[in-house]
Amino acid sequence: MPRMRTGVRRCGSLVISLSVIVRLCAVSSLFSIAGSVWTRHQQERSIFLQDASDTFLLYEFLSGGLVIGRNHTVTLKDEELASTRPAKVFHRIVNGRVPKTPAAIANTLANVPSLGETLEMDNFEQLLLASVYAAHRGRLRDTEDRQLWGRLFCQLVGAVTHDLTRQVVRC
Template identity: 55%
Template sequence: MMRMAVRVSCSQMICLSFTVGLCTAHSLKKDAETFWTPQSDVPVVFHRDVGDTFLIYEFLLGGLIIDEKNIITLKDEELASTRSAKVFHSIVNTQVPKTPSTIRKRLGDLPRSRESLEMDTFEQLVLASVYTAHRALSSSPTERQAWGDLFCQLVAAVTHDLSRKVVMC
């Protein structure tokens, strides 16, 4: 089984800091109800408050392992054993798009109205942007450009949700 360990570089630290800032801004902007356990009509979300934003940051800063099937696990085994990490794994491995075609589809399915994104959609877009940044760093120059374009589109969607300003890539 081939595994790809992801190490945090300076540029990734900036990306992670940006992610924490976006999650914090979204949490402060929208007082959405979220739940830790799935219910039939309520989507699973990790982020309930600002504290969860910092927990996601700790997960990402500790490093991720992405296997050949794009299954993501935390490098830190102690963190990975927590209840919060199990919810994080469930979301990142089942809800977050990880291929260029599924990311484009998710972006295309975003509501065209001026309403705010639901918390689960917002969270998935932010985590997909982190994933695309990781993929860009470990790709060839040609693939890096494609992943970078997807990253830009994801960040533009998140930024539009937070500020209502259109960001062009």
């Protein structure tokens, strides 16, 4: 009987990026106070991460792999996962609200609230998903582009980390 491989070889930096992102999601879930931002809406969700189970679902989406199309459209590699209702919400949010060019990401970072202010959940999630996008784009580019996407990733993670811990992250 042939031996099946269950693991998928991944670039070490991407695995580290995913690990950081999942930890940031988990921390945001733990530190959140039950409020209107985190409640489940019967209407269309404007944010994906509404509770801790969504954090684990996001990790499952990301570990299954993403495909970035020529027009910056993000889709899940795993067709079974992509067909689920949560995946449709994820696709709508990541393709509709997440900045996907260096200029758009820089503009989003420039509009991050000043020190001491807390991000709204939709802004937090936008920065978090933009960091996932930047990690993927950096992995697929040449050396010069990798440096640009790496700097953007660091700045995005720094903004998210600052929102959670109030510690400044230098890139």
